[in-house]
Amino acid sequence: MKASEIIKKPLVTEKVNKQTEKFNRYCFAVDTRANKLEIKKAIEEYYNVRVDDVNTCVVPAKNKSRMTKAGILKGRKPSYKKATISLAEGETIDLYAF
Secondary structure (H helix, E strand, O other): OOHHHHEEEEEOOHHHHHHHHHHOEEEEEEOOOOOHHHHHHHHHHHHOOOEEEEEEEEEOOEEEEEEEOOEEEEEEEOOEEEEEEEEOOOOOOOOOOO
């Protein structure tokens, strides 16, 4: 798989921003079929940085419902794989430049 197929999008939340500032970690939504070695290679190739560590987890699907004028709408959010990347000392990724 290509790097653009493995990396779907960066995840930007308050928790991830704190990890980025403190520990130089970034989170990405990645393809569910990709393993840690493929994710590491894709990040290094795509962002031109040196990756120290890769942690992955599969976020489970969730049932969601909301009230509307038409009644209760029920749905389901899909599951996805999340990769937390630890970069080498002095390396950074500018997520807002791309």
